[in-house]
Amino acid sequence: MHKENRPKTVHIDSKETVYDDFFQIEEAHLRHEQFDGTMSETVRRLSFERGDGVAALVVNVEAQTVLMVEQFRYPTLKHGDGWIVEVIAGMLEPDEAPETCIRREILEETGYRVRALRHVSTFYTSPGGTSERIFLFYGEVTDAQKIAQGGGSAHEGEDIRVLEIPLIEVWDALDAGRFQDAKTLIALMWLRDRGTPT
Numbered sequence: 001m002h003k004e005n006r007p008k009t010v011h012i013d014s015k016e017t018v019y020d021d022f023f024q025i026e027e028a029h030l031r032h033e034q035f036d037g038t039m040s041e042t043v044r045r046l047s048f049e050r051g052d053g054v055a056a057l058v059v060n061v062e063a064q065t066v067l068m069v070e071q072f073r074y075p076t077l078k079h080g081d082g083w084i085v086e087v088i089a090g091m092l093e094p095d096e097a098p099e100t101c102i103r104r105e106i107l108e109e110t111g112y113r114v115r116a117l118r119h120v121s122t123f124y125t126s127p128g129g130t131s132e133r134i135f136l137f138y139g140e141v142t143d144a145q146k147i148a149q150g151g152g153s154a155h156e157g158e159d160i161r162v163l164e165i166p167l168i169e170v171w172d173a174l175d176a177g178r179f180q181d182a183k184t185l186i187a188l189m190w191l192r193d194r195g196t197p198t
Helices: 074-078 098-110 167-175 182-194
Strands: 010-020 024-032 043-049 053-060 065-072 083-086 088-091 117-124 133-141 161-166
Touching: 053 098, 053 182, 065 088, 065 098, 065 167, 065 182, 083 182, 088 098, 098 117, 098 133, 117 182, 133 182, 161 167, 167 182
Parallel strands: 053 133
Antiparallel strands: 010 024, 024 043, 053 065, 053 088, 065 083, 065 161, 117 133
C-alpha cells in the first residue's frame, strides 16, 4: 500500500451535529487534497456517529462449538424477518477499554467468563457513511467457565437466545451464505483460515 503517495491535507470549513438522539449525524463541508495534488471543491459529507463497538468469536474447545447469539435487529427487517445470528457484540462506553467491554458482553450475553482473549482486527463497518469501528476478538472457553445464564441485559431491553453451534455446522452455514452480519463473516473466515481450535 502506497502510503507515501497518499494525500494528507483536509480543510474543514464547517461542521455541526444535525441529528442527536441514540446516535448522532454530523454534517461537514470540507475540501481535501486529491491524488494529483490539487484541492477538491467544497463537498458536503455526512457521518453517522454511534461510537465504536466490540465483537468476539468464542469457541467452546471441549464441545467444539461456536457460541453465537440470535436476536431481533430492527434495521434488518427491511430485507428479512428481523432476527439475525451473529457473534457476541456490544458498544463501547466512553473511555472504556475494548477488552474490558467485550468481557462484559460475553458474560452478559452467553453466561461464560472468558479468560484469554486475542485481538483479531479493528475495522470500519462502513467507512463511506459512519465512523464506527469494530474491535474484534477471539476467545476460547470450557464448560466450567459457564457461570451465569446469559441472554443479555434486561434493563437494556435485550432478548437474546444463546446458540452453541457445532463447528461443522458453522462451516456448512458459512458456505451456504446463511450468515449476513459482516463482523460474523470476518470472524468466521479468520477462524477457518487459522484452523480448527483444539
